[in-house]
Structures are given as structure tokens and as C-alpha cells.
Amino acid sequence: MKMLRMIVMCGSLVLSGSVTAQPEETISANIDYTVSKADMAGLEVAAMEGDPGAALRLTNYFHFHVRNQKLLRRWSIIGAENGSPEAQYRAYQNLASSSSVDDQRRALFWLKQAVTNGYQSAAPIYEICNSLTSRFDNRSKTPCFGPERKNH
Secondary structure, eight states: OHHHHHHHHHHHHHHHTOOOOOTTSOOOOOOOOOOOHHHHHHHHHHHHTTOHHHHHHHHHIIIIISOOHHHHHHHHHHHHHTTOHHHHHHHHHHHHTOSOHHHHHHHHHHHHHHHHTTOTTHHHHHHHOOSTTOBSOTTTOOBSSSGGGGGO
């Protein structure tokens, strides 16, 4: 009951204009990662022609909504090549747990690119995982790259 009363009070303050957002505040949004069948073909063409936004939209669709690893890898790499820092980070995430050393090398490359291009979530990971032999921490000894990293 207290929680309901607090929600109603906060809602009243917002509606009355007593609470206003400051420009420097971060406001999170509920992002919809769905892609309609009608939009899919157009996004694929746009991504293949170099549109980083279209490739990122497909990347996030297969990362968050459908969870198809093969298509996630395809679109994250295309988005990364198209210059999207977020897609570069998704390419890192997808390639880092591969048993292929070449995939791990590309994962490290895309992680560094994401940092270089300003993707904020990549920077703290790169501070720890800046070589193929890096470990997440001294206690668990979990590698940053390879099949054993899947829990990170």
C-alpha cells in the first residue's frame, strides 16, 4: 500500500510540473528490438549498402529478440564494418567465446574499435581484456577470450 501511495504521489508531482528533468540527466527508455517482416528486407538491403543504423537494428533484433547466434554474428560484423560502435561491441561479444583463435583476435580488434569509436560500455571491458591472454580477475582466472568465458 505504501508503494502504491508513493507511485501516485510521484505521478502527481510529474503531472503538476513540480518535477522536471535536467538536460544532463540520463533517461532510460524501453527500446523495442522487434523488426517486422515488412521492414526486414529493407533493413537488410540498407545494411548491405553500408547503413550502420540498419545493420545495428538487425544486430540488436538477433541479439535481444530472436537470439539467433548465426544471424547475430552476420549482422554484428556487417554493422561493425559499417562503422557502428555498438555493433563493434556486439561483434566482440559474439566472437570472444569462440574456440577459434582467429575469431578471438577479431573479437579483440572489434572491442578496441568500439572503445576507439566511443562506445562507453566497451571501455571498462577493454581495461581488463586488452590481450588474448587476459583474465577477468585473479581469483576465478576466467579467460577473457575462448569457450570458458561464456559466463562473462
